[in-house]
Amino acid sequence: METYYKPDDLPKFPEIGKEAPELAKKFFDYYNAVFAEGALTEREKSLIALAVAHAVQCPYCIDAFTQACLEKGSNMEEMTEAVHVVTAIRGGASLVHGVQMRNVAQKLSM
């Protein structure tokens, strides 16, 4: 069955540079610099990326950063906790807007 998301498309990501090579180079240089060891380790950055990949629900990113996390030495327990962190933030972001709901409701209610 045809699908918009194909695993074989992931390695084609660099082709995005064909129509705008300078912009692509800036992006990929920046991207590689971001993930290099800094104040945070490469392993920690990959865990953050994995969590964010779930928040933005990008199948390519989940595929790539699951492998990256494993190859940086994270285990399934840590990776699962990272997904729960992003889930808590996403859920919390919805729930905290309940305060606005309450504010509006209180303003309109007797």
Place this chain on the structure above:
Amino acid sequence: MKDDYALQGQGLRERPLEPFPLALSKHSLSLRRGKTVTLQINVGLLCNQRCLHCHLSAGPERREIMDLDTVEAVIAYAARGGFHTIDITGGAPELNPHIERLIEGVFPYASRLMFRSNLSVISEGKRSRLIDLLKKRRVAIVASFPSINEAQADSQRGNGIFQKSLAALQRLNALGYGLEGSGLELDLVCNPTGAFLPAPQKEVEKRFRQTLLKKWEISFNQLFAFANVPLGRFRTWLEEKETLAAYIERLASSFNPCSVEGLMRRSLVSVSWDGYLYDCDFNQARGLFMGKRRTHLSEMSGPPLEGSPIAVADHCFTCTAGQGFT
């Protein structure tokens, strides 16, 4: 331009798989033997475990075991070989009935003896005499320990093995193994629990050291992180998962020409359970004889000659990926 976009963390490199010899020649490299200082002895394929990553497909059903005549031939070879290190492996070498004779026999002929253990046999408490011998002869124990996560460790090695491994490590620590200043070396070998490359060795060692000490009061000396070799049971597993091609491509795309010089096999000769010689344990699994000729160690007057070519195949990408297999 595409190589500029090799995304760190994503491994996005478009590169068709090339044969290993071509990868070497593109970097003006060839794989030839240096001075052979290590004799690796595989005492058989019998093992109490059936690990999914095992390149030799070792297991309880295997009957290939080094017999006493071959053990004596190995001891004689060790005596005339002038090896610095002797590395005893399997299967589970604890299960070879002649293992104590082998250790005692080769002990005088090498500065360093290594004994590879899967830890679960030792944890059963039936091998006190063997452990006493290892301690008496100051044999370094090199133990498989893939993960500090129980589920992942057991997924590779079998249910309950993680807990048995912890018990064995605690027992070895109690005997002085892995403790600073004891002179009793306890090293860990960490293989990935799946079709991915190992994490940087120093980082894994640091994390394992902290976690093992904090959670289970376990100490060790060094940790070695090695990639899984796509042979034997691991290859079958990759095929079943339909990830064999992707895994080999992952290895090949991580080819590090700087790793070739330090490859362990350049300085090692591997003896199979029946006494034949290979350039390494992986070639043994593949059936690639040393020098492409079936040579029994009784035919050898000494170690293999320096400069002689080493048999290679595509599984060799495993040992040249990233930091290499040294």
